[in-house]
Amino acid sequence: xxxxxxxxxxxxxxxxxxxxxxxxxxxxxxxxxxxxxxxxxxxxxxxxxxxxxxxxxxxxxxxxxxxxxxxxxxxxxxxxxxxxxxxxxxxxxxxxxxxxxxxxxxxxxxxxxxxxxxxxxxxxxxxxxxxxxxxxxxxxxxxxxxxxxxxxxxxxxxxxxxxxxxxxxxxxxxxxxxxxxxxxxxxxxxxxxxxxxxxxxxxxxxxxxxxxxxxxxxxxxxxxxxxxxxxxxxxxxxxxxxxxxxxxxxxxxxxxxxxxxxxxxxxxxxxxxxxxxxxxxxxxxxxxxxxxxxxxxxxxxxxxxxxxxxxxxxxxxxxxxxxxxxxxxxxxxxxxxxxxxxxxxxxxxxxxxxxxxxxxxxxxxxxxxxxxxxxxxxxxxxxxxxxxxxxxxxxxxxxxxxxxx
Amino acid sequence: xxxxxxxxxxxxxxxxxxxxxxxxxxxxxxxxxxxxxxxxxxxxxxxxxxxxxxxxxxxxxxxxxxxxxxxxxxxxxxxxxxxxxxxxxxxxxxxxxxxxxx
Numbered sequence: 001x002x003x004x005x006x007x008x009x010x011x012x013x014x015x016x017x018x019x020x021x022x023x024x025x026x027x028x029x030x031x032x033x034x035x036x037x038x039x040x041x042x043x044x045x046x047x048x049x050x051x052x053x054x055x056x057x058x059x060x061x062x063x064x065x066x067x068x069x070x071x072x073x074x075x076x077x078x079x080x081x082x083x084x085x086x087x088x089x090x091x092x093x094x095x096x097x098x099x100x101x102x103x104x105x106x107x108x109x110x111x112x113x114x115x116x117x118x119x120x121x122x123x124x125x126x127x128x129x130x131x132x133x134x135x136x137x138x139x140x141x142x143x144x145x146x147x148x149x150x151x152x153x154x155x156x157x158x159x160x161x162x163x164x165x166x167x168x169x170x171x172x173x174x175x176x177x178x179x180x181x182x183x184x185x186x187x188x189x190x191x192x193x194x195x196x197x198x199x200x201x202x203x204x205x206x207x208x209x210x211x212x213x214x215x216x217x218x219x220x221x222x223x224x225x226x227x228x229x230x231x232x233x234x235x236x237x238x239x240x241x242x243x244x245x246x247x248x249x250x251x252x253x254x255x256x257x258x259x260x261x262x263x264x265x266x267x268x269x270x271x272x273x274x275x276x277x278x279x280x281x282x283x284x285x286x287x288x289x290x291x292x293x294x295x296x297x298x299x300x301x302x303x304x305x306x307x308x309x310x311x312x313x314x315x316x317x318x319x320x321x322x323x324x325x326x327x328x329x330x331x332x333x334x335x336x337x338x339x340x341x342x343x344x345x346x347x348x349x350x351x352x353x354x355x356x357x358x359x360x361x362x363x364x365x366x367x368x369x370x371x372x373x374x375x376x377x378x379x380x381x382x383x384x385x386x387x388x389x390x391x392x393x394x395x396x397x398x399x400x401x402x403x404x405x
Numbered sequence: 406x407x408x409x410x411x412x413x414x415x416x417x418x419x420x421x422x423x424x425x426x427x428x429x430x431x432x433x434x435x436x437x438x439x440x441x442x443x444x445x446x447x448x449x450x451x452x453x454x455x456x457x458x459x460x461x462x463x464x465x466x467x468x469x470x471x472x473x474x475x476x477x478x479x480x481x482x483x484x485x486x487x488x489x490x491x492x493x494x495x496x497x498x499x500x501x502x503x504x505x506x507x
Binding site for chain 2: 107108109110111177243247248249250252253255256258259263266267270271363
């Protein structure tokens with residue numbers, strides 16, 4: 001019964017936790033600009049993150065190591081600093097994007113500019129982390145995140161073209177504006193394969209004291225949870241494609257995106273969009289702030305854990321406090337949250353090999369995993385997606401900036 | 406499954422990782438590649454077309470917002486924000502176009 005409950009909660013976490021500022025905005029942009037042509041990027045990103053999440057959980061369950069812990073031990077502190085800096089930098093930008101997303105949701109609801117909501121959001125995130133335990137943070141945010149299922153309802157009401165969506169599961173070349181097409185594709189992959197997702201999942205498995213008996217549960221949660229999450233992201237893309245693409249509307253600001261739900265669902269569509277954006281980004285902000293603290297504390301061997309009092313893990317608590325404070329300050333400057341989000345996602349794609357290759361080396365080491373080392377399919381899927389995303393990002397990011405977007 | 410590793414293994418792993426990182430093209434080669442790509446990126450006509458598309462996008466956003474507002478699907482506070490964003494967006498596009506045509 002406990003395992004079934006774990007699976008159910010894990011699936012809820014996968015669905016409720018998948019959609020956040022990055023996946024929502026990149027999917028909406030893709031749908032508006034290219035119709036359903038970029039569905040393949042969401043699918044590719046989802047497959048990759050499902051493998052990575054499964055690996056993170058398996059490593060924790062079998063070796064009792066979190067990813068940073070194993071990386072530092074395996075590669076030494078000198079080399080560990082490379083993925084450490086890459087993940088912390090990217091996660092920090094994504095954290096700022098999520099705080100921006102919550103602030104934007106509050107702006108949409110009240111009309112008060114988003115930068116004024118940034119300090120309020122940052123304090124709320126910090127207070128929840130400071131005062132509550134891991135289970136509440138993880139499960140509470142994910143349960144509330146189920147509101148994002150409204151995008152499936154929206155896509156259904158808009159009669160999303162299932163045949164075209166299915167046909168576009170395979171990658172295709174752009175029909176127009178190749179620089180934007182590839183930039184959007186890597187942003188989608190970056191949003192789906194955010195390192196915070198599998199680092200956080202791995203730390204959660206340790207916090208929940210998983211052992212080898214959880215390997216099946218882990219496989220189900222990562223496969224089905226991420227699969228359902230990816231489906232919601234495809235629904236965002238399809239809804240956006242149905243509403244914006246025929247009218248020639250490109251998504252340049254967050255303020256445009258609620259129209260994709262208001263069109264099929266009326267005023268409730270608008271309300272549920274604001275709730276989805278606010279809750280999904282708030283949940284993601286909680287997880288990313290915690291993950292930054294996990295990463296630094298685990299990497300340097302400090303005492304860590306959301307289930308222990310902040311005073312007993314002072315350096316761990318200090319890291320998330322500083323991360324939230326600085327990310328709140330970034331949004332307070334008035335930087336465009338959508339541009340920040342898209343840039344962060346592309347940068348995430350760019351950094352993928354640095355974060356993923358050390359993980360793959362560990363996942364193939366029998367001294368950590370025993371008989372549970374990676375199958376070649378998992379290695380190939382993750383490596384191919386990461387390297388392609390990185391190479392395309394290297395070309396697409398400068399081109400997109402030279403194009404003035 | 407071991408929890409403690411020795412230095413030799415760490416060095417071996419370090420070697421794999423370094424080989425992977427150095428297998429990417431050198432920075433100058435890549436920069437040349439990017440410059441060539443950028444040079445053939447967009448002509449003045451394409452830039453003009455992009456400007457027209459961006460302006461049309463904001464016009465369409467305003468029309469859709471007004472239509473949904475008339476149906477009672479959007480609160481007034483949100484409609485104001487979209488109109489403001491559209492005005493700012495169009496202004497930015499015009500400024501960008503003026504800059505590139507100089």
